[in-house]
Amino acid sequence: MFNLFRKDQKPEETNNIKPDERIQEEESEKKGLFGIxxxxxxxxxxxxxxxxxxxxxxxxxxKDEIDDDLLxxxxxxxxxxxxxxxxxxxxxxxxxLNKNRIKPDQVxxxxxxxxxxxxxxxxSNNLNIKDNQLNIIFIAGVNGAGKTTLIGKLAYRFxxxxxxxxxxxxxxxxxxxxxxLEIWTNRAGAEIVxxxxxxxxxxxxxxxxxxxxxxxxxxxxxxxxRLQNKFNLMEELRKIKRIIDREAPDSLVETMLVLDAxxxxxxxxxxxxxxxxxxxxxxxxxxxxxxxxxxxxxAVAKELGLPVKLIGVGEKLxxxxxxxxxxxxxxxxx
Amino acid sequence: xxxxxxxxxxxxxxxxxxxxKLNEDNxxxxxxxxxxxxxxxxxxxxxxxxxxxxxxxxxxxxxVLKSLSPGQQLVKVVYDELTQLLGGSxxxxxxxxxxxxxxxxxxxxxxxxxxxxxxxxxxxxSGRSPLLIAADIYRPAAIxxxxxxGKQINIPVFAMEDSKDVKDIVEHGINYAKENGxxxxxxxxxxRLQVDTQLMxxxxxxxxxxMPVEKLLVIDSMTGQESVNVAETFNEQxxxxxxxxxxxxxxxxxxxxxxVTHATGKxxxxxxxxxxxxxxxxxxxxxxxxxxxxxxxxxTLIEKxxxxxxLESAKELEKKIRKKEFSLEDFMxxxxxxxxxxSLDQILGMLPIPGxxxxxxxxxxxxxxxxxxxxxxxxxxxxxxxxxxxxxxxxSRRRRISKGCGIPVDELNRFLKDFEKMKKMMKKMTDMTKxxxxxxxGAMKLPPGMRGxxxxx
Numbered sequence: 001m002f003n004l005f006r007k008d009q010k011p012e013e014t015n016n017i018k019p020d021e022r023i024q025e026e027e028s029e030k031k032g033l034f035g036i037x038x039x040x041x042x043x044x045x046x047x048x049x050x051x052x053x054x055x056x057x058x059x060x061x062x063k064d065e066i067d068d069d070l071l072x073x074x075x076x077x078x079x080x081x082x083x084x085x086x087x088x089x090x091x092x093x094x095x096x097l098n099k100n101r102i103k104p105d106q107v108x109x110x111x112x113x114x115x116x117x118x119x120x121x122x123x124s125n126n127l128n129i130k131d132n133q134l135n136i137i138f139i140a141g142v143n144g145a146g147k148t149t150l151i152g153k154l155a156y157r158f159x160x161x162x163x164x165x166x167x168x169x170x171x172x173x174x175x176x177x178x179x180x181l182e183i184w185t186n187r188a189g190a191e192i193v194x195x196x197x198x199x200x201x202x203x204x205x206x207x208x209x210x211x212x213x214x215x216x217x218x219x220x221x222x223x224x225x226r227l228q229n230k231f232n233l234m235e236e237l238r239k240i241k242r243i244i245d246r247e248a249p250d251s252l253v254e255t256m257l258v259l260d261a262x263x264x265x266x267x268x269x270x271x272x273x274x275x276x277x278x279x280x281x282x283x284x285x286x287x288x289x290x291x292x293x294x295x296x297x298x299a300v301a302k303e304l305g306l307p308v309k310l311i312g313v314g315e316k317l318x319x320x321x322x323x324x325x326x327x328x329x330x331x332x333x334x
Numbered sequence: 335x336x337x338x339x340x341x342x343x344x345x346x347x348x349x350x351x352x353x354x355k356l357n358e359d360n361x362x363x364x365x366x367x368x369x370x371x372x373x374x375x376x377x378x379x380x381x382x383x384x385x386x387x388x389x390x391x392x393x394x395x396x397x398v399l400k401s402l403s404p405g406q407q408l409v410k411v412v413y414d415e416l417t418q419l420l421g422g423s424x425x426x427x428x429x430x431x432x433x434x435x436x437x438x439x440x441x442x443x444x445x446x447x448x449x450x451x452x453x454x455x456x457x458x459x460s461g462r463s464p465l466l467i468a469a470d471i472y473r474p475a476a477i478x479x480x481x482x483x484g485k486q487i488n489i490p491v492f493a494m495e496d497s498k499d500v501k502d503i504v505e506h507g508i509n510y511a512k513e514n515g516x517x518x519x520x521x522x523x524x525x526r527l528q529v530d531t532q533l534m535x536x537x538x539x540x541x542x543x544x545m546p547v548e549k550l551l552v553i554d555s556m557t558g559q560e561s562v563n564v565a566e567t568f569n570e571q572x573x574x575x576x577x578x579x580x581x582x583x584x585x586x587x588x589x590x591x592x593x594v595t596h597a598t599g600k601x602x603x604x605x606x607x608x609x610x611x612x613x614x615x616x617x618x619x620x621x622x623x624x625x626x627x628x629x630x631x632x633x634t635l636i637e638k639x640x641x642x643x644x645l646e647s648a649k650e651l652e653k654k655i656r657k658k659e660f661s662l663e664d665f666m667x668x669x670x671x672x673x674x675x676x677s678l679d680q681i682l683g684m685l686p687i688p689g690x691x692x693x694x695x696x697x698x699x700x701x702x703x704x705x706x707x708x709x710x711x712x713x714x715x716x717x718x719x720x721x722x723x724x725x726x727x728x729x730s731r732r733r734r735i736s737k738g739c740g741i742p743v744d745e746l747n748r749f750l751k752d753f754e755k756m757k758k759m760m761k762k763m764t765d766m767t768k769x770x771x772x773x774x775x776g777a778m779k780l781p782p783g784m785r786g787x788x789x790x791x
Contacts, residue, residue: 076379079379080378080379082559143581152474174479175478175479176475176478176481179475179478180476184474227581228584228585230583231699262558262560264556264589287442293558293559
């Protein structure tokens, strides 16, 4: 039975491999580790490419001009690709205004320019890491977005760069969250500060002191998942932010929202509210793997002005990748 | 959760009010807005199209009732269709099988493990004796998480930490249940993508070997357009028996609810409504439809209250409200009890307060927690007589109270005015609920907010 369903494209199945083996295995192929290879990216977003670009372009075939029906159909396709209703409407409105100048066979080019412009307008997609100082990366997001996993993978990346990495187990609420994080940090070879059941702010405080005293390069702060409409939990997040600002004023280099790529319109709401609370600098997009949901990268850039800096494309330790907008556009349109 | 959708429908409907008849012209604009609202609510495009065309047909054919504005008529049609779309009537979980086997599955991070624990509590409350089986062998510490939840709620968890054979784990778990007198097992499986053929095969093996009577897809209410693909694939491959919709206490508009029921034809059986482990609730399509239309969810609130408090005091309260005897003291008591029910936001979301939009609801609950303390201070500075009968609060009394609690008179005035308003609202609302219960045979299935606006037939 298994043979029937076995994935044919990936020879190694990671889930059954022990962590140590995993690290060794991956260290041997270190070279293209943080940037995703073009073919890898293309594979990860092939369905996105089809739904966001292919399906729209195929509508224009054998059309002589862009009419309202065609525009409506294109808009629906974009919405269906989770580009977000507002972004889809805006893009199509722009096309509508220029419909006399743009021929149907130029729609692909038009979209390409639009998407490129949107992605570029959101700012740099590189993690803002500085040498010779403590770099704090503060991670927040709703429940189940993939924060802890992202931190584990991120810790591993920094370790491979030879950095000294500390992780603050700020999710003191969810059962066994600290255990989960500790397993990840062990795999990555990072250190952890955990005080189960304590006030997360105090965990963060202690972690900052330790990071300063012991000269860590990187401090990754995990937080409990919280729905953005929970006032008290958002207050708690603000408090943690205040402590970081107070205890390590120039060290906070990234405040990142972890966003599940499967999320719909609420993702934008999440970014808005989290941004208001803790002034986000970037988005880490998780679970972007093989399904047709990459449109949200563009929606995030357009509607929030936040750059996506990391993308999670699989379950393996090295499956957290830098996001490169040029490659993304190329993979989308080629 | 669906606030923005309901806000939008309400405002559209206002614009169509005052017209004499429903026809294609006066609903087409409203329908376009409904379409957009549904899309913004993450209802999948396919479902939106089907929904809109149904509404169009129904609304067009429908007789416009006397003294009904086209807007009200449209609300009725939308409400009926929404109810139907959300799954018609809801069936309780099957208790068949010895043991009764319930399997949970879904995407990563959808909330399976938490839902498993919540479900266990719920089943225990209804007299079952559940065992949780930890079958997520992939995610680090997933087993610890379930064990730790099990400890918190005092429900046994079966796990085999060193095993990588899920079928073997479940088999042993079921035997353990039989030996230990657990008549229900809940299998918590690992999160997986619906396109991951190997992991999907793992579930199919479990399905074939153990034939769970309930196969519940756990899905995050924040899911976007992808929800249809997820639900369809899981349903095709495993034949799901129902859906658990999680994180519904968030502010996602939850269009996924509409999408998944439509895509699979399977009902949403339970909804996750909060961080607390007893916050897994029944799903009622009709109530949800009311809620979508801003009619509130009084029944759920009453039910919740009944579970948390004794029936006596709830009845007494209802009587008081109906007789307009509801006093500030009762108000304070409710406040205290409500704190036990959940956050202010959650509670407000269940109350059908007209004009209470998502935004002011949020605002109220943000400011509210603080303001409630101020209100409490006001009430504490009143005499018992004043609390029972706020009408006697004249200028001098108000000044005295203001001095007593240090809160300016105008704030006190505002609060008292709001309280009066609320009192009227609550009376209306309980009357409606009463009428609905005793109403004639439900021939006119109208949302409660519209009852009483019709002449007797």
